[in-house]
Amino acid sequence: MQNSSNHVRHILARMRGNMRRAAILLSGRKGRAMQNRDPLPPGQRPQDILAVLLLTVGIAVVAFDIPTYPWLQSLPGEYRSAFRAVTDFGKADWILISTGVTCLLLLALEAGRYAFRLRMAIGSIFTYSAFIFYSVAATGLLAIAFKWSLGRARPKLYEEVGPVRFDFLAFDGTFTSFPSGHSTTVAALATSLAFIFPAYRWLIIAAAFWLAFSRVMVGAHYPSDVIAGTLLGMTFTFFTVRALARRRIGFHLSAAGKIAPNMNVRSAKACVRAVWQVLRGQRGADRVLMEQPAAEQTERTNA
Numbered sequence: 001m002q003n004s005s006n007h008v009r010h011i012l013a014r015m016r017g018n019m020r021r022a023a024i025l026l027s028g029r030k031g032r033a034m035q036n037r038d039p040l041p042p043g044q045r046p047q048d049i050l051a052v053l054l055l056t057v058g059i060a061v062v063a064f065d066i067p068t069y070p071w072l073q074s075l076p077g078e079y080r081s082a083f084r085a086v087t088d089f090g091k092a093d094w095i096l097i098s099t100g101v102t103c104l105l106l107l108a109l110e111a112g113r114y115a116f117r118l119r120m121a122i123g124s125i126f127t128y129s130a131f132i133f134y135s136v137a138a139t140g141l142l143a144i145a146f147k148w149s150l151g152r153a154r155p156k157l158y159e160e161v162g163p164v165r166f167d168f169l170a171f172d173g174t175f176t177s178f179p180s181g182h183s184t185t186v187a188a189l190a191t192s193l194a195f196i197f198p199a200y201r202w203l204i205i206a207a208a209f210w211l212a213f214s215r216v217m218v219g220a221h222y223p224s225d226v227i228a229g230t231l232l233g234m235t236f237t238f239f240t241v242r243a244l245a246r247r248r249i250g251f252h253l254s255a256a257g258k259i260a261p262n263m264n265v266r267s268a269k270a271c272v273r274a275v276w277q278v279l280r281g282q283r284g285a286d287r288v289l290m291e292q293p294a295a296e297q298t299e300r301t302n303a
Contacts, residue, residue: 014108019107052231053228064222064224065223065224089186102129115283118271118275128192140181143232148176181229183230183233184229187229187237
């Protein structure tokens with residue numbers, strides 16, 4: 001029992017030490033961030049994003065929200081059943097649990113004792129998992145704050161109050177339609193994955209579109225709710241990844257000003273190969289410290 005308690009205390013101490021080192025790393029990158037303060041190009045500035053939000057959401061409210069409910073009622077029930085089977089993938093709980101547990105497990109490791117490729121894999125997985133966790137959690141909290149404050153009636157109240165009924169600070173679950181929390185989560189996750197895996201960007205975008213659109217198909221939100229949630233998740237995650245890239249944490253800014261992951265395809269394959277070889281027992285996990293030749297050691301001692 002005493003050995004178990006000592007082991008737990010040792011792991012907790014190691015986690016605190018790793019968190020302290022991560023905090024030191026972040027604080028040490030402030031100077032580098034100040035050097036990379038290039039102005040945002042047109043289309044990425046906050047005022048441009050706000051303009052896109054006002055334009056797209058406004059058009060959706062006028063042109064799409066009103067006919068959506070009658071159109072959904074005219075569709076066969078099989079359509080709603082199919083989208084109902086996939087829409088829960090937009091919930092934040094499974095994303096936060098998986099990434100949060102991953103970060104905690106990696107913090108408990110004594111990464112310094114492992115070989116170079118294993119340390120690289122641990123650092124990259126921790127960085128990208130923490131990035132996803134933060135983006136999804138922060139955007140989720142923002143969506144909750146907006147929807148409970150604005151109090152838009154959900155589509156199931158369409159026949160009673162219509163599509164544009166807002167009851168500010170109603171604190172009623174049936175008045176929490178704008179913006180869509182599922183769409184916000186899906187957009188934050190998809191944007192994160194698109195920057196981490198740029199080669200699969202369009203596949204990720206296509207999958208995210210249908211997940212977000214499923215909220216309309218199951219009758220939980222209007223199109224404008226989904227558009228607003230998507231823009232919220234994308235925008236917040238973009239500025240988060242840009243802040244990381246300016247500090248060269250997980251990402252970096254290329255010569256052309258584009259954001260790219262620090263872990264390229266070649267390094268990723270080498271890390272996966274190293275982890276696989278360790279799991280199969282083909283190589284050791286610990287780093288190998290090169291012993292100095294006896295003559296060099298003698299020379300250093302005499303010096």
